[in-house]
Amino acid sequence: MLNLGVAAMYRKTLKHVCGVKNVNNTINKPFNNLTIKFLNALSRLIIENKENKSYPDLITFAFWIRNSKILFIKKKLDNLESKVSKGIIFHISPSNVPLNFAYSFVFGLLTGNSNILKLPNKNFPQVKIFCELINYLFNIKEFNQLENKNSFIKYDSKITEITKDYSLKADVRIIWGGDNTIKSVKRFDTSLKNIDIVFSDRTSIAVLDISENILKKNIDFDKLAQKFYNDTFLMDQNACSSPHILVWLGKKNNIIKFQKQFWNSLLILVKQKYDMPLIASIDKLDLACEDSVRYKKYISEIINYNNFITRVLLKNTPKDLSKLRGKFGYFYEINSINLENIIGKLNEKFQTLTYFNIEKNKIHNLLLNNQKYAIDRIVPIGSALEMDFLWDGYDLLNILTRQITIN
């Protein structure tokens, strides 16, 4: 290895997994029938194969690209008829989420662009299945011309020469993977008209209103716990849209009553379903030790349920709430007198607000009139991880297309 020159290293590490080596740069119309048909065929292939059921992320993806959904999304694009694709998109996806690249691919494909996609380096079975299906479809005559527009590659990020080269070819770079990846990719020059879409490190919050009305209703705590589980434990609480802080609105007694049932239901679920790694126990204890010192004035109690769930109850709020970050099921809880109060304390690091029993328009209005950057997305509890064309404050459909104006 030591004596290999850059060029040799380059050849050694760069692997073309599917698609072509050099994508062509034809400009196409967004949401053209061929791409919609292609995605629908891909969706069917994934769903039809029963073996794929063991990969819930793959199934979720397949449902996300089915016809009805795509046609629904198509309506969201403004001035579709006067739009064309931007050119070549270089997608840099994170190494620890198997199918993140697949969503990025869909953004690029549907908007009519050519795509160079860096796949995660680890050998995830889902990625393998995905690429095999893509390959199969590309070989069908009908989809031939799509093959010429797409290139799926793998390489070690340390070989920065490769990132450098592809950066020069790109009209758009979509950079996932957080602050450090963005910093390292941004060092490389692009064409002058290139735009970067960057997904930096973000954090998220859940707000639950425990007003009298909800206590009169028959709440299905198991269902609520399942939704919250999906938002958090599915991704080890590490997705930027997974909440780290739970804000409780309402009377103290009501909250305590509700919390008891909520956490109990969640605990049962976590015990059943969550394959908690050994390191999680140490990480949670370590974070609890750190928090006990750093936030000693703010914490009223730390509750630990056999290391499965850790709850840090705050009696008042530290200045920068975005620093409160747990993982593997480590949550901070705040009681707040009202929604306004808590929204005033959020900053630009906050991406998603998941809500329970709150009028969503009320949150929306508060945020629209907030006069500072906080929260890009409001969704009900259970939908935190649902990918959308509006993501992280970007309107991807419109950014990835170009409008030819006419007067």
Added chain:
Amino acid sequence: MQEIPLEKPFTQIRDKKKKFSNEINKLTKFHFNNCTIYRNILSKLKYDKHKIYSLEDLPFISVRSFKNFEMLSTSRSKIYKILKSSGTSGTKLSQIFLDKKTSEIQQRSLMNISKDFIGSDRHPMLIIDSPKVIKKQKEFSARAAAILGFSIYAKDMIFLLNEKNEINYDILKKFINKNKNQKKIIFGFTFMIWKHFFEQLKNSKNYKFPNTLILHGGGWKKLNDKKISNQQFKDQIKKYLGIDKVMNYYGMAEQTGSIFFECKEGFFHNSNFSEILIRDKNFNLCKFGEEGLVQTISILPKSYPGHNFITEDIGVIYGENDCKCGRIGKYFKIIGRVEHAELRGCSDV
């Protein structure tokens, strides 16, 4: 007064468990009262200083806390040495604050425990390191601490490596020739011995080491990529260098002194000065034979709250008081280090 005499690391002591537990309860309370950071942590871990706990119910901290915080239970003016260690994962260093008293009892404990395994005679000692690691400073590394600690066994203490960690062959030849028929000790960190001694010499037939004991410790972390087990380490050294006495020790820089030596049966032993507990992911105690996280408890740390913490090592206790080597106490093995999980999420870590 301490009820467990430092002179008796492996002697049966009446009511040892009770005495040990009392000692740790007292230490916990002492550190709680004297170290603000430790008090903050233990308060949140729901420690009640008026309660007497069983050993396994006492709250424990994570070993990483020594990296995150400067914890000391005495005034800074009484600190005369700061031990810095990279023992656990990450780049931050652990900081261990030692006053004279703690340092002294650590040294006595180390001496008495090792006497039981190596004997009390002094021998020529070849250190597989460079003298630069023990340069006198107020801050010193775990490596330096180990070398200085074991130097009590050295009749002659000779450093084999230069500053670039290369063998000085003149020194090596001299050492071998001078001590041909005498018992000798080769001492060093596990990875230093492997990389800078064994791997350099294994293909050369010029160096033989009769009547030699290799004493090594400090973990296998840096040898992880080579995937060498303790047994392979011994076998290879025997095969290539002809040394059949290889003794490993296990110890935390955060608990210097209460060290665990490997007996001839291949097990680490805990002395009267320490206890070892193995916990599962819920921190429930594992049964003998079950793998889990290693928690180490020691009566020695007085100037800093390092008497009770959970490590990132995975170990198994095989039994208590019935090791074939004849020593009392628990005997165990270290399997490795807990794996840092590949997080599922958006950040490219």
